[in-house]
Amino acid sequence: MAIVEYEPGSAFPGRIGRTAAESSPAWPAPTRAREGAPNVLLFVLDDVGYGQLGCFGGLVDTPNIDRVAGNGLRYANMHTTSLCSPSRACILTGRNHHSSGVACVMEAAIGYPGYDGRMPFENGMLPETLLEHGYNTFAVGKWHLSPSEENTAAGPFHRWPLGRGFERYYGFLGGETNQWYPDLVQDNASIQQPALPEDGYHLSADLADQAIRLVLDAHVNAPEKPFFLYYSTGCGHAPHHAPKDWIERYRGRFDAGWDAYRQTVFARQKEMGLLPETAQLPAHDPDVPPWDGLSDDEHRLYARMMEVYAAFLSYTDHHFGRLLDTLERIGELDNTLIMIVSDNGASSEGGPTGSVNEMYFFNQVPASLEENLAKIDDLGGPHAYNHYAWGWTWAGDTPFRRWKSETYRGGTTDPFIVSWPERITARGGIRRQYAHLIDLMPTVLDALDLSPARTIRGVTQSPLEGVSFAHTFEDADAPTRHTTQYFEMFAHRAIDHDGWRAVCPWPGPSFTEAAKKGRRFGSPTTPEILDELETTAWELYHIAMDPTESVNVAAEHPAKLRELITLWWAEAGKYQVLPLDGSLTERIRAERPKISRPRTRYTYYPELSVIPFANAPSPYNRPYSIEADVDIPPEGAEGVLFAQGGSAGGQVLYVKDGQLHYVHNYVGRDLMQVDSTDGVSPGRHKLRFEFEPTGAPDIGQGKGTPGRAQLYVDEVLVGNAELPHTTPIVFGIEGASIGYDFGEPVLDDYAPPFEFTGTIHEVTVDLSGDLIQDDEAMVQRLMAQQ
Structure with a gap:
């Protein structure tokens, strides 16, 4: 006898008599995905610049990421917020970061709606929607989307991964963790790492192990059930940690320095078609010393720092490849929609000379060449907490200027890859349509032929603020649907609109130029300063002709600049961007509400x-x-x-x-x-x-x-x-x-x-x-x- 099913909440279609012999059963239908629904794998890299992956012209070996790019599409014009928590909020909600209260990292939340770090439940996450359509939902790796004050064993857990639509979680809740000694959480509980570094442990391998286990456990029990896997590695955020044998593979590879790296990668990007032939490489950054002017000791140290970073990225790519091989082995790779993206540009948190300990940056401790040289052999290992120098940050963001936490394109334009062999027939293609991380959720839903949820757990949902770019999968010439996008980070501002870009840098176009005015990164903004910035600091670039922000044309197009400045303020009012706050230390040290009462x-x-x-x-x-x-x-x-x-x-x-x-x-x-x-x-x-x-x-x-x-x-x-x-x-x-x-x-x-x-x-x-x-x-x- 066939099983009779009915929609939960509708009338019971069976028959209920005095006894079972006089009755006929029926069952509430389980939630099932439509037949043939694809898996979704979202691989989020951390602090990886536009010019670092091999498939984007970079000189780091990433054969498995390149393999996905070769089997799909590279998007040359994808944009992020320039910082990690905000970008992740955009990815998972399809809304702008201030709309979700994530103006900055969770550790720097302050008491304003766009800044408080308390992501509203009307901004539902992608896994919450997919769960209601019969998907398994798994998260592995970095979270960084719950208030730091709530990341304790006392909870509340409603903003942890399991509270936002994921069924299983394994990773770390904060912004970074030691790759040799990670601060691990499984589901809703803190756990000890499964092995020690002397036993061969490294977090990149562990995360791949867990991702593979989650996929296989679900697959063998329900082979037809699709999964959504949010795979968010700690790489390449500091600390840059990698096994020594992987580091040795890069010995000598970066001896030519960051200027040569930038020239080589720029040429490769043009050859690949990621940039038009008319694109120019911006002028040398004032904060980065020319490689040729450095001493032999500096060359040796800085080259080693980049060797370590490259090894970290390659090692992570290797373990990502194990996940791809697993999907291929179980016959799921071709029907998996894979998206690979970085959350922002390369990081400058190592300072001008790099650091054996990234905590120098957060404690405002100056690093020294002598100290770094003394610990050169520790770089990448369990006894260092290292980060490379600004020169490699700048090189990693080739062809753009500047870096993470700034709204020049070096901070906000990042590599993005899409592959879905069963549905995307293009192989190795490039797409130039404008896109932003808020577009990922609408694109996934569009590709899966699903509508955004109207309610989630009884909460009426806000409209998505991103737009789908799924129409570009098969049409390289399809028009861009995302025409206006604002940016703000630590009062550093920008706006893109119809091929034009206005930027208002804070504290200045570079730290060197800011210092001449007595300003530094993290300096607070005052009304007097803001008035000055509005009249003197805005820059204008015709991105359609000058994608690398090489030529400031503000003087030639004052009306266009005024139009974009006005548009930025309109977008700021619409998306909760105000008040502007350029401070850093004050925000990190701000008092925030905790579950327990204040105590000493x-x-x-x-x-x-x-x-x-x-x-x-x-x-x-x-x-x-x-x-x-x-x-x-x-x-x-x-x-x-x-x-x-x-x-x-x-x-x-x-x-x-x-x-x-x-x-x-x-x-x-x-x-x-x-x-x-x-x-x-x-x-x-x-x-x-x-x-x-x-x-x-x-x-x-x-x-x-x-x-x-x-x-x-x-x-x-x-x-x-x-x-x-x-x-x-x-x-x-x-x-x-x-x-x-x-x-x-x-x-x-x-x-x-x-x-x-x-x-x-x-x-x-x-x-x-x-x-x-x-x-x-x-x-x-x-x-x-x-």
Whole structure:
């Protein structure tokens, strides 16, 4: 007897009698995708510039991404927001980033509708729609779309991946993570990494393993059910980490430098047809030194930095290829709509000289050539948190000017690839129609012949703000349907309209030019400054003729410039772009609402999951204490009591060799330590660290407040040291852990996790400033012993 099905909510079509023998059954129909519906694979790269992938003329080997491009289409005119969280919001919602409250990264949210980081549920995500049409929905890798304050084990979880339409998730919630020691979440829970670097672990391989497992698990149980896989790698965001043998493959490949790289890639892009013959390479960036003017040591260091980055990208491409091979093996590759895109241009967060530790940038710590050279052999490995120099950022964005977080095309124009062998017959073609990340969701829905959802979980949906470009799949000459697009990031502004582009750079066209006016990246915008910018700073480019923004024609076309400026302000009002805010440090340090009430005292227990870094205590530039209530067994104990951060910056209180120790890791540069003069005896004790400021911080020079570091056992002072400076803004991206050191160790004095072998009853971190009053004679005696 055939099964009778009916639409849930409609009348029961069977018959109900007094008994089953007198009745006929019917079943609510399960949600099924239409027959032959394609899979959707969205592969999102991070901080990969227009001129880095092989298929876009770049000199990095990406054979698997190139394979997809060769089997499909390259879009030469795809645009992003110039920063990660905003771009991802556009990709998944089909709305502009300010419309979703994601003006900036989640860590810099501020209290205005376009900036608060609380993505509204009326802006439904692509997986929420596809789930209702019978798709499995999986996310692997970087999320960065939930407020940092909500990324804890207390939730709420409604803005985590599983709360926004994904059925399964494996990855990291923040903006970046250590590739050797990642901060992993599976579904709605923090987990330990499955292996260590010495066992061959690297996150790129792990993410591919998980993606393959999710696809295969679903396929063998329901072969006809399509999937949507959002595969969002950590590559090529800092830290640039790669296995050493992959790095060695690139030895010598970039010795010619960034000027030669840019010339070579520009020529290749023209040969490929990505650029018209009339395109010009913009003038040399004022912030980048000419390669020929650098010393041999600088050549050696900077070339190595690029070798590491290239290895990272190639290694990630290799593991992406494993996923492609899996789809081919199970017969699903041809019926998979694949889209590959980067979230923004290449990153400048390494500074002018690059860095062995990206946390220098976030703490405003100047890097030095000598320091970088001393650690050249660590680059890419577990003991570095490296990022390349501005020259490679600029080269990676060839043929455009500038980079990530700015709205010149180097920050906002990125590689984009589409492949769907069963439906897109073109192979290796190029499309030049204007497109933006807000167009991806409408394009997927259009290609799948699906309409945008009217409601999702009872919430009426806002209109999509992007437009489909699926009509260009088979028609290279089809007209562009996206004719106007605004941009704003840290008050850096631009607008595209009908082949023209206006840009208002902030703090200036380059950092060098901005410095002449006393401005720097992250400088706040004031009404007086804005008035000046409106009359003097806007630039105009005829992109239809000058795609690389080489010639500013504002003086020749003042009426056109006024038209575009007026249009930018109209778009700003429409999409919640105001108020303009060019600040950085102020936004990162802004107070934001948390689920728990404001507090200065945190009590932790050893059974806890990792405390995410955004919700760990903020001990910067203030008096504070860490106290562990412990039992030491008769045979003694050792291990970590409290750890926060990692080798890129952090602090740890631990017991080793019978003594109590505290170490403050200042951006991986200085390890400042205080040790107890006496051992810790068996029994129950209060083991305490205190920090008492003795001076003022110098944030502009990357120095937090100096102070006195002291250790106590049961309120008896047993250790004292002076810290000349401390971390001013943020330790790093690792969270805090109790009773062990999660992931990357704060220092090499122990191997993680270095679990405490006694009993921890609780650990209290107190930021109130309530400190023990010391006997100054005891302090002086201990200082003499340190």
